[in-house]
Amino acid sequence: MSAPLLIVRVAGDRIAVPADRVHSVIELERIIPAPRAPGYIAGLTTLRSRTLTVIDTARALGLPGADRTEFALVVESDGCGYALIVDEVENVASGETLPCRPEVKLAEGWKRVAQGLVETDAGSLLVVDLDTIIAGPQINQAA
C-alpha cells in the first residue's frame, strides 16, 4: 500500500506521518497553558474559531521537550483537534510502509508509536501512528 507521507523532523529525527491525516501545517503563535494537564500537552492554541490541543510530540515520545515551538501539524483524533509540534516539515514522499526489519533498533519512546518503515529517496524513515502520539506516554503522570 502506497500512501502519501509527510516527512517531518521531531527531536532531531526524520519521521514520516500519513499525509492524509494532516489537515494543515500551522505556525504556532501563542500557546495557552493547560495547568495540571499531562506534561506532553503543551497547552491550547486557536486556529480561527477552532481550539486545538497542542501536543509536545517529543515529550509524548518520552524524549526531552521541544525547544522550538514554531510549527505544528493539525490533526483530528476522536472528534478533537490537535496541533502536534514538529521541528520542521521537510517534504512529501510516497512509498510502501513495511514492517520494521529486525535489524533496525528503535529507542523506547519510538517503539510504541512505530507503524513501520518506509523507503524513500532520503533513506529509511520511521512511519508513526499519530493517534498513539496523541494518547501520550502510557504513564503520563510522569509529567
Place this chain on the structure above:
Amino acid sequence: MDDLVADFVCEAREMLEALEGELVEWERDPDDRERLDAIFRFVHTVKGNCGFFDFPRLEALSHATEDALSDVRKGARRADSPLVDAVLAVLDRIGEMVEDIDAGREFTGGDDDQALIAALARPAADDADTPRAEPRTDNPLGDGSARVAGQLRTVRLPVQLLDRVVSGVSDMILAGNELSRQIDAAGGGGGLEASYKRMSAILTDLRISIMQARMQPISLLFSSYRRLVRDLAAELGKPVTFEIESGQVEIDREMIELVREPLLHLIRNAIDHGIESSEDRLAAGKPAIGAIRLSARQTGNQIRIGITDDGRGIDEAKVVDKAIAAGILTAEQARKLSSEQRLALICEPGFSTADAVTQLSGRGVGMDAVRAGATKLGGSLSIHSTLGAGSRFILNVPLTLSIVPSITVRTGGQVFAIPRSYVEEIVRPNAALQFHSVGGMRHVLLRGTEHPCFDLAGVLGVEPEKPLEGQTLVLLRLISGSVFGLGVDGIEDHGELVIKPVAPKIIGTGLYVGVAQLDDGEAALVLDINGVATAGGISTEIQRLRFEDDAGEASVNDARLETAITFQGFDGRRKAIATSAVERLIEVGAGDIALGVGEPRLILDGGLLPLHGIVEGDLDRKKVSVLLLNDGERRVAYAMADAVDTAAVDLASATRTKAGTVVLIGGEAVELIECHALFSRGGAGAGEATCRLPLADRWCRDFLKPLVEARGYQVVEDPSAAVDLEILVEDSPGEADAVPENAGTVLKITKRRKRGAEGSIYRYDRDALVAALDNAQAGEAA
C-alpha cells in the same frame, strides 16, 4: 453503491427510531390502522432494499414480518401480544443488522433467525374464530402515502456538514470582531462603519438560525423511552401507562445526548421503585395501572423536564434515617433540613433506598450520577414527593450547551472561564476582610458567615500575582448548597461564551469542562467548579456540614453592613447600588437602547424598560453593561460605563444630601444609588394608572391610544373594570355618552373645535390633551 447503502442505513435507522413509539401504541390498540401501516411500510422498505443489496438474512426476516402484518392488514389475523413481541424481536434484529451493515462487518447478531420467523407464524388454533375486519385496499404503501404530500419540505443533511457551517459562522463572527477592532483603530470614517454594522447584524441573524438548525424536537428523545417503559413494565409485572407531553420544545442535539442517560435512569427508577405492584395499588385505593408522565417545558434559556409517577412516593423519614445510618449527616443536621433538602439526600453518593436490589435499578448509575450528569454544565435536579401519592423529578437543563453565560477570571497571567450559574458574588480585595485558618482550611468572614476559600492558582499549580489576602474572591455555590471563595488575581470580563469540548486528556484532570474562545480570539479553559472545589480541599464532608450554616445564613450579624455592586457611571463617577435590588447584569447592544425619545429606554425581551444612568451623547460604544433592578413587580435598568465589583458598604457611613447619598467604600466617596428614587421616577410609573377609551373608534385606537400609553397609562378594555381615567369621544360609534360608574376622572374629546365646551378637549389640541392626561395621573397619585 456505497452511497446507496449509506442511504439505506440512514433511512432504516430513522424509520426504526420513529417506529419505537408506534409499536407500543399499536400493541395497545391493535386495530389502529395508521400505526400498522407505518410498521408495514418499514418492513416493506427493508425487504425491497434487501433484495436489491443482497442481504438474504435481512430479506428473510423482513419478508416473514411483512407476511404476518399483511395478514393483520387484511383482517385475517389479530395483532395479539405474542405477535407484537415477535415483531419487536424482529425489528431489534433488523436494527442490529443495519448497524452491522453500516460498520461494514459481518452480521454479529444471533443465528436464530428461524426461531424469530417461527414466532411470527400464526398459531394454528385460532384460525377459524379470528374476527375478520373489513379488508382494505392492498396498496403496499397503505393509506399513509397520502400523508406524505402534506409534510413540510425538508432536506436531509449530514450532521458533520451542519457542524462545519456552525463553525464557519463562528469563524465569521470572530473575523468580524477583528474587523471591528481594525475599523476602530483606523478611526472609522466613511461608510465603513455602517457597512460593518449591517454585516454584523446579518451575521447575528445567521448565527441564530444556524443554532436553530441544530435543535431537535425533544419529542424524538421522549418517544425513544416508550419501548423501555413497555419492556420494563412487562418484566416487573407492573402495568403502567406512559404519557408524553413535550409540545414544541426543541433542544440542542448535543444536549439530548447529555440528558439521555439521566432520564433513562429516572424512568427506570420510577417504574422500579416508584410504581407499586397492582395488588398494592388496589389496596391503596389507586387504579391498578400506574401512570408515568414525561413532560418538557421551555422557560427562558432553560428546559424543564419532569418525570412524574403516581406511585408510592418517597418516605422522607426513611430517607433521613438511611442517610444518618450511612453516615452522610448527623441527626442534628437532618432536623434543620427542609423537605426538599431531605429528599435530595437520595442523590448523595453512597445512598440507596432499594430495600431489595432489583435486577434493573440495583446496578449502574445511582441518583448521585444522575445529579452529577444534570449539573455538569449548569443544569439542576429537584425532587418533590408526596408519600403515597407519587413523586416528581425535575431536571432543569440549559437549552444549548454551546452558549453559557460566564465570567472570565485571571490568575497567574492566564484567563479562565467560570459558568455564571455558579457565581454567587464577587468580593474585591479589601482590608476589612478577615481571613483565618479553621481546621487547616482558610476561611473568610463575610456578613457573619465563614466561607472556606482557597487560591485558584494553587489548585492549578501556577504562580499567582498576589497572596490570597490580596486577591479578588469569587464566591461560588455548589449544587450541594455550600459556598466557597475562589481567589483569583482579577476579573476580566463577563459575557456569553461558546463552550466547546476539549481533548480527553485535559478533561481528565477533572478541573475543566471545556474550552471557550474569548473575544480577542484567545482560548480560555472553562473550569469545572466541582472539580476545582474538590481539588481545593472542599471535601464532601465539609459540604454536608454546610447545610446547617446555610439555614442560619439569614441571620446577618451586622445589619448595617450591606453588599453593594460598585461601578463607573457614564458621568465618570463611581457609584454603588445595593445587591439586593439587582436581578442580574446583562450586556446589551447599543441598538437596544432608545435615546432621544423622551426618557431613555432599554429594549429587552420585546418590551421597554426605563433606563437610567445614561443620557444622549453618552453612547459611544457598541455594547453597554446594564444592571437589571427588580422591586418584585417591575424592572428598571441602569447603565454602567465600566467594570463591576462588589463591596461591603457600611450604611452608617452614608451621608444623605438632597442631591443623593454618598457612602465610603475603601476610603473613597461613592454615590449610592437609591433604588426607591429610580422606581418612583418619571416613566417608571408606567402600568400603574389605567385608562379606558373607546377602542372601537379607529381614531382612538390608532392615534389616541399610543399617546395615552406614552404618558404612562395602561389601556384597559374590560368595560366592567375600575379605571383611573375614562376617555369619551364625541360621536364615537356604539358608545353612549353615559359615564360608567367605575370610572375615575373623565375626559371628553370632541371632533371639532368648540368654544366654551367646558370639560372637553379638541382632539388635536395636543398640549391640552397631554396636560389633561398628566393631571389625571398626578391627581390619582396625590
